[in-house]
Amino acid sequence: MIEEIPDIVISRLPIYLRELTRLAEEEGKLTTSSHELGKHLGISSAQIRKDLSHFGEFGKQGTGYHINYLVQQLRQILHLTREWNVAVIGAGYLGHALTHYKAFLDQGFHITAIFDNDPAKIGEQLDDIVVQDMADLEKTITELNIKMAILVVPANVAQEITDRLVDAGVRAILSYAPIYLKVPPDIQVSYSDPVVQMQRMTYYLA
Amino acid sequence: MIEEIPDIVISRLPIYLRELTRLAEEEGKLTTSSHELGKHLGISSAQIRKDLSHFGEFGKQGTGYHINYLVQQLRQILHLTREWNVAVIGAGYLGHALTHYKAFLDQGFHITAIFDNDPAKIGEQLDDIVVQDMADLEKTITELNIKMAILVVPANVAQEITDRLVDAGVRAILSYAPIYLKVPPDIQVSYSDPVVQMQRMTYYLA
DNA sequence: CTACAATTGTGAAAACTTACACGAATCAAC
DNA sequence: GTTGATTCGTGTAAGTTTTCACAATTGTAG
Numbered sequence: 001m002i003e004e005i006p007d008i009v010i011s012r013l014p015i016y017l018r019e020l021t022r023l024a025e026e027e028g029k030l031t032t033s034s035h036e037l038g039k040h041l042g043i044s045s046a047q048i049r050k051d052l053s054h055f056g057e058f059g060k061q062g063t064g065y066h067i068n069y070l071v072q073q074l075r076q077i078l079h080l081t082r083e084w085n086v087a088v089i090g091a092g093y094l095g096h097a098l099t100h101y102k103a104f105l106d107q108g109f110h111i112t113a114i115f116d117n118d119p120a121k122i123g124e125q126l127d128d129i130v131v132q133d134m135a136d137l138e139k140t141i142t143e144l145n146i147k148m149a150i151l152v153v154p155a156n157v158a159q160e161i162t163d164r165l166v167d168a169g170v171r172a173i174l175s176y177a178p179i180y181l182k183v184p185p186d187i188q189v190s191y192s193d194p195v196v197q198m199q200r201m202t203y204y205l206a
Numbered sequence: 207m208i209e210e211i212p213d214i215v216i217s218r219l220p221i222y223l224r225e226l227t228r229l230a231e232e233e234g235k236l237t238t239s240s241h242e243l244g245k246h247l248g249i250s251s252a253q254i255r256k257d258l259s260h261f262g263e264f265g266k267q268g269t270g271y272h273i274n275y276l277v278q279q280l281r282q283i284l285h286l287t288r289e290w291n292v293a294v295i296g297a298g299y300l301g302h303a304l305t306h307y308k309a310f311l312d313q314g315f316h317i318t319a320i321f322d323n324d325p326a327k328i329g330e331q332l333d334d335i336v337v338q339d340m341a342d343l344e345k346t347i348t349e350l351n352i353k354m355a356i357l358v359v360p361a362n363v364a365q366e367i368t369d370r371l372v373d374a375g376v377r378a379i380l381s382y383a384p385i386y387l388k389v390p391p392d393i394q395v396s397y398s399d400p401v402v403q404m405q406r407m408t409y410y411l412a
Numbered sequence: 413c414t415a416c417a418a419t420t421g422t423g424a425a426a427a428c429t430t431a432c433a434c435g436a437a438t439c440a441a442c
Numbered sequence: 443g444t445t446g447a448t449t450c451g452t453g454t455a456a457g458t459t460t461t462c463a464c465a466a467t468t469g470t471a472g
Contacts, residue, residue: 007406008459014405018384022361033419041386045419046461053421061420062468079408086404093303100299103384103401147411148404155228172407174400178224178309180247188410190403194380195309197396198292198354199220200213201378202285204394205353214429239449251449252431259451267450268438 009051010078015041016048017074024067033064083108085144087170089161090152091116091124091131094176098150099126109148113140134161141168148172155179215257216284221247222254223280230273239270289314291350293376295367296358297322297330297337300382304356305332315354319346340367347374354378361385 019040023029034045034052041048052058052070055077059065075081086109088099098104099111114126117134124131132140140146149170153161158177165173172188175181178196181189225246229235240251240258247254258264258276261283265271281287292315294305304310305317320332323340330337338346346352355376359367364383371379378394381387384402387395 006458010409011406013409014402015386017405018399018402019386022385026362035419042388044461046463047459049419049421050460057421059420060468061466062418062470064419077409078405079411080405084404084408084411093306097299097303098400101400104404107401107405109401109404148407150400156232171411172404174403174407179228180221180225182248188407190407192398192400192403193224194304194307194356194398195313195315196220196224197380197398198290198310198315198378199223199284199286199313200217201354201380201394201396202290203216203219203283205285205290205377212428241449250431252433253429255449255451256430263451265450266438267436268448270449 003054005054009054012043012047012051013074013078016051017071017078017080020067020071020074024071029067031064031066034059036064080108083110084148085110085112085146087112087137087141087144087146087149087165088114088152089134089137089149089165091118091121091126092152095150095152096126098152099129111150112144113146115140137161137164138168141165141170146170149174151175151177151181153177209260211260215260218249218253218257219280219284222257223277223284223286226273226277226280230277235273237270237272240265242270286314289316290354291316291318291352293318293343293347293350293352293355293371294320294358295340295343295355295371297324297327297332298358301356301358302332304358305335317356318350319352321346343367343370344374347371347376352376355380357381357383357387359383 016037019037020032023032034048038045038048056073058070058073086104088095088111091114095114099114104111112129113132114129115132115134115137116122121131122133147170149165151158151161151173155178158175158179159181162173162181162183166183166187173181174190174192176192178193183189222243225243226238229238240254244251244254264276264279292310294301294317297320301320305320310317318335319338320335321338321340321343322328327337328339353376355371357364357367357379361384364381364385365387368379368387368389372389372393379387380396380398382398384399389395
């Protein structure tokens with residue numbers, strides 16, 4: 001009876017949420033329609049309505065959607081009504097940048113630990129946290145109840161660190177490492193390899 | 207007669223290329239099969255063969271693929287046999303990190319300009335380039351023949367900067383800004399909003 | 413109160429993507 | 443040579459995703 005909702009639908013919800021928030025905050029709107037939302041996002045109105053229909057009926061015929069209400073519903077669906085502790089693995093330039101990334105905090109993602117195995121980096125202060133030795137990975141992740149990690153390490157150690165993260169209880173990984181990660185089926189991975197994204201685009205550049 | 211190749215196929219080619227390179231360099235392999243490649247990437251062998259068949263016949267029955275040859279072919283298909291000049295827009299933490307990102311250079315993406323409008327950042331030295339005033343955007347992009355840009359600016363200025371980039375001749379944009387960008391149909395955009403990626407994953411965390 | 417415009421939610425159709433399965437080719441072993 | 447194990451490329455089937463199009467509902471204007 002429980003309908004399996006396609007991941008491609010889930011992946012659009014944060015984008016709807018982002019735009020709805022912007023419509024409310026930047027444009028001061030209280031309501032919107034699937035047509036308006038779609039126009040702002042390059043998505044058809046039918047798609048938006050179909051996507052939302054997986055979770056309930058949030059709009060009203062003739063009127064559209066009350067933005068605050070829909071935002072609240074989406075945040076509940078996506079489990080964003082709580083805060084999430086996040087670990088960053090790798091304290092290179094990119095690890096630093098992501099640790100400082102303000103939007104994470106605004107959206108309830110608290111980076112509460114950062115790790116590296118370079119003795120020169122261990123102990124370094126970053127805002128309010130300190131770079132920890134990779135040896136303490138399991139201990140800290142367990143203690144801080146960290147379920148999400150951002151992986152910013154070289155490809156050759158990414159799989160082995162992923163295995164350790166999963167064993168320590170991490171359930172979702174955002175990976176910037178240029179390699180496919182083998183994980184158990186209940187573990188989520190999102191990939192973000194900038195080179196791969198650039199290489200897709202060069203195809204279209206004559 | 208010219209077959210239109212789906213973007214979803216194109217987007218897998220860089221991943222094949224990445225793994226093929228790794229197989230050659232790390233594991234010293236000279237040949238591979240669609241089955242082996244797929245096992246390393248979590249993709250079915252049929253999918254890989256079908257994808258490649260859009261572009262020609264690169265393998266041999268019974269034997270599989272000669273890695274070096276396939277790598278060379280993929281690089282040609284993706285227009286990676288030349289080098290690309292790239293501009294980074296925004297010299298915050300993330301802009302810095304991406305400018306330093308070594309893998310870009312390894313893959314033929316040369317970051318030859320970085321811009322910001324903060325007087326405190328303009329003039330700052332980053333490796334071998336200097337942070338330029340956003341006012342010089344058009345001039346520099348034209349002079350250096352830059353066709354690709356990495357956008358690392360706040361949402362509220364992202365669209366206006368995108369318009370300027372496109373007018374200046376940029377044809378592909380990798381955007382970290384948390385907003386949908388409206389561009390002409392012949393302009394490529396890749397999105398990489400870390401918050402959106404995290405929010406997709408929290409859906410699956412009970 | 414009635415007519416009209418806007419908009420939702422959704423079943424059905426269309427379009428797109430992936431997986432199956434098989435003939436043909438290749439190579440190694442005997 | 444012949445056999446058997448691999449593997450490719452591909453036509454077709456199956457599965458997934460998007461789009462269409464319409465009944466039902468809501469609000470507005472006269």
